[in-house]
Structures are given as structure tokens and as C-alpha cells.
Amino acid sequence: MTTAQTPELDVQPTPLALLLLGREADPKSERGVECPGDLPSPSDPDLVERARAAKEKLGDKVFVLGHHYQRDEVIQFADVTGDSFKLARDAAARPEAEYIVFCGVHFMAESADILTSADQKVVLPDLAAGCSMADMATAEQVAECWDVLTEAGVAEQVVPVSYMNSSADIKAFTGKHGGTICTSSNAKRALDWAFEQGEPSTTKVLFLPDQHLGRNTAVRDMGMSLDDCVVYNPHKPNGGLTAEQLRAARMILWRGHCSVHGRFSLDSVNDVRARIPGVNVLVHPECKHEVVAAADYVGSTEYIIKALEAAPAGSKWAIGTELNLVRRLANRFAPEGKEIVFLDKTVCFCSTMNRIDLPHLVWALESLAEGNLVNRIEVDQETEAFAKLALERMLALP
Numbered sequence: 001m002t003t004a005q006t007p008e009l010d011v012q013p014t015p016l017a018l019l020l021l022g023r024e025a026d027p028k029s030e031r032g033v034e035c036p037g038d039l040p041s042p043s044d045p046d047l048v049e050r051a052r053a054a055k056e057k058l059g060d061k062v063f064v065l066g067h068h069y070q071r072d073e074v075i076q077f078a079d080v081t082g083d084s085f086k087l088a089r090d091a092a093a094r095p096e097a098e099y100i101v102f103c104g105v106h107f108m109a110e111s112a113d114i115l116t117s118a119d120q121k122v123v124l125p126d127l128a129a130g131c132s133m134a135d136m137a138t139a140e141q142v143a144e145c146w147d148v149l150t151e152a153g154v155a156e157q158v159v160p161v162s163y164m165n166s167s168a169d170i171k172a173f174t175g176k177h178g179g180t181i182c183t184s185s186n187a188k189r190a191l192d193w194a195f196e197q198g199e200p201s202t203t204k205v206l207f208l209p210d211q212h213l214g215r216n217t218a219v220r221d222m223g224m225s226l227d228d229c230v231v232y233n234p235h236k237p238n239g240g241l242t243a244e245q246l247r248a249a250r251m252i253l254w255r256g257h258c259s260v261h262g263r264f265s266l267d268s269v270n271d272v273r274a275r276i277p278g279v280n281v282l283v284h285p286e287c288k289h290e291v292v293a294a295a296d297y298v299g300s301t302e303y304i305i306k307a308l309e310a311a312p313a314g315s316k317w318a319i320g321t322e323l324n325l326v327r328r329l330a331n332r333f334a335p336e337g338k339e340i341v342f343l344d345k346t347v348c349f350c351s352t353m354n355r356i357d358l359p360h361l362v363w364a365l366e367s368l369a370e371g372n373l374v375n376r377i378e379v380d381q382e383t384e385a386f387a388k389l390a391l392e393r394m395l396a397l398p
């Protein structure tokens with residue numbers, strides 16, 4: 001990797017104007033749609049009771065999914081918790097549920113809509129709950145990137161691999177171009193599969209939209225070097241790369257990142273080691289490469305939970321992932337004598353995940369109980385067909 005390709009935060013503006021969260025309308029993006037109707041006040045002392053009553057009234061007609069990064073006040077009403085892919089599959093396994101209320105973010109609700117039957121309706125309690133990472137790769141930008149790869153004469157050797165944390169449009173692009181989706185748990189298997197799709201010495205992967213997961217998997221799990229990776233910057237002409245760089249690369253990483261995991265730094269790791277002697281540092285692979293390289297363990301949210309379940313009493317852990325989950329795990333394992341702290345000293349919630357709060361959940365459940373379908377997330381048929389193809393390739397991974 002050249003110095004110009006050093007991993008860094010993408011601070012450039014996206015081509016979409018930022019809308020105030022929850023205000024105005026931009027239904028094609030991951031952010032910014034007004035919530036129709038009146039939300040209950042956050043100070044309403046009856047919110048818990050109202051959520052319980054509405055859920056009870058809906059019975060088996062509703063299935064509430066809670067992503068690991070959701071607030072406790074919301075998680076208490078989840079029928080099942082998990083990462084985005086597990087939740088989408090859980091929803092598909094409950095065909096009797098007419099309404100799937102997804103307490104997570106927009107791309108997750110899209111994936112649930114793709115994987116559930118046409119009769120099931122997916123609801124996102126606040127349409128402003130988007131994902132900044134997913135918004136870093138738009139359909140137009142990715143189509144332009146493919147033109148750049150075609151002009152450089154490499155498109156035929158490129159297999160796209162897109163992280164689950166991407167819009168339905170990007171998943172459809174991936175399906176259309178012979179690629180697969182991956183999660184943070186199966187990224188290595190997805191890359192192995194991609195390199196088997198052509199002549200291994202010339203095949204390349206276009207990894208979207210999280211440069212860090214792509215780089216960490218290629219270098220840490222597959223033995224590639226940093227020089228095998230280049231970063232395609234959609235804000236620069238030709239992605240900021242020459243045709244020669246594209247031809248030499250094995251991994252073409254999209255310049256996207258998670259705003260939450262991208263905040264952890266090497267200093268966070270060094271600080272916590274100095275503060276807590278003997279601490280085990282466990283981080284998510286969406287963290288920057290230098291953080292992952294300095295950590296003791298690296299894995300998805302499901303991996304993090306299992307590692308802490310298996311940890312011996314008296315062990316100490318610093319966790320590099322979203323704060324709601326870390327706090328919940330710290331409280332859960334404290335009685336077992338496991339000391340769990342957040343890796344960074346500063347607060348690091350996912351602000352869009354936190355958009356889903358009890359007032360929005362109550363509003364969505366009560367609306368459904370009254371027969372009003374609100375905030376439905378529906379992917380159009382053509383996009384769904386190609387996105388499903390990419391998701392099915394992932395399901396078929398060995």
C-alpha cells in the first residue's frame with residue numbers, strides 16, 4: 001500500500017445534502033424522513049405499559065427484531081436479538097408474522113424485506129434511522145466506479161463483495177455483477193469464494209462499502225499485504241487511482257467506514273493497556289487496521305458475545321464496538337466477576353441506531369394495532385431480485 005492509501009476517516013461530504021435527522025424527506029437514502037403522526041412524549045410514564053399493551057393486542061401478527069446496538073428500553077420488547085443478518089433470517093422463519101418491526105437501521109429493514117415473503121410488511125419505527133456507512137456508497141457512485149474499472153481493462157477480472165451494511169441498490173449491483181454479500185462473520189469465506197470465481201492470480205475483489213473490514217480480512221485472515229490493497233475514493237476522478245494501480249491491486253477497497261468503529265485508535269488500545277494491566281482487547285473488524293493489528297482478539301458482535309460468555313471469572317476486557325452493546329454486556333457479566341470496559345474514553349453510540357427509542361416504538365406498535373401501516377420499508381421487485389441473488393450466494397458459501 002502506498003502512503004496515499006493509508007487508512008483514514010472519510011471526511012469528505014457525500015453527494016447528498018445532509019438533512020436534519022428525522023426532518024424533511026429523502027426516502028432513497030439512509031436518512032431524513034419525517035415521522036408522520038404524533039409521537040408520544042419521551043417523558044410519558046406509561047410508555048412501557050403502552051408498548052406492552054400494543055404488542056399484546058397484535059399477538060402473533062407482529063415480530064419485533066432488536067439489533068445488538070439498540071437501547072435497553074427498546075431491546076426489552078424484542079422477540080429476538082442479533083446482528084442484521086441473523087435478524088433478517090429470523091424474520092423469514094416467522095411467516096405467520098404479518099408485521100416485522102425492525103429496531104435497527106434502514107439497510108437492515110431492506111434486507112429483512114428482501115428475505116421475507118411478499119405478505120410480510122417490514123416497519124422501521126423511525127425512518128431517520130439510517131447508516132452513515134451504507135450512505136457512503138450510492139448506486140450512481142458504484143456504477144461510475146464500474147465504468148472506471150471497465151476503462152482500465154480490469155472489470156472482467158473483478159468480483160464485487162459487498163458487506164451486509166449496504167443499501168439494497170448496492171446489494172443488487174453486487175448480484176448483477178456476479179458477486180456476493182458478506183457479514184463480518186463470513187467475510188473470509190466470501191473472499192475465498194470470490195477469488196475462486198476466476199483465475200486466482202488475476203482475480204480482483206471490489207469490496208464495498210467498508211474499507212476496514214475488507215482490508216482487515218484480506219491482510220489479517222488471508223495473508224495479503226497492504227500493498228495488495230488500493231482504496232477507491234468516489235469523490236475523486238477515477239477514484240483517485242491510475243489504471244496501473246487498479247491492474248496491480250488484488251483488493252479494491254471502497255472508501256467507506258463506520259463512524260462508530262472508525263473512532264477507535266491505536267491510542268485507545270495503548271491507553272487501556274496502561275490503565276488496566278492484563279486487559280484483553282477485543283475489537284470489531286470494522287475498526288481501523290492498526291487497531292485490529294494491536295488487539296488481542298477480533299470478531300463480529302456475535303463473536304464478541306460468545307468470547308465474553310466463555311471468558312473466565314476475574315478476566316478483564318476492553319471492547320471496541322458500539323456502546324449500548326458494551327454496557328449491556330458489562331452489566332450482564334459483572335455478577336460473574338468479569339470486568340468489561342469500553343475501549344475508548346469518549347462516548348461512542350451509533351447516533352442513527354439510537355434514533356429508535358421507546359416513543360417511536362410505541363407509536364409504530366400502536367399504529368399497527370389500530371390497523372395503520374406506518375413506515376413500511378419496501379424494496380422494488382427488480383432491486384430485490386438481484387439483491388436476493390447476491391444474498392443467496394452468501395447463503396451457499398461453504
Ligand code: SF4
Pocket residue numbers: 069105130131132133134165258259260261322350351352353
Ligand atoms: S454502527 Fe456503524 S455500520 Fe452500524 S449502523 Fe451505525 S454507522 Fe452503520
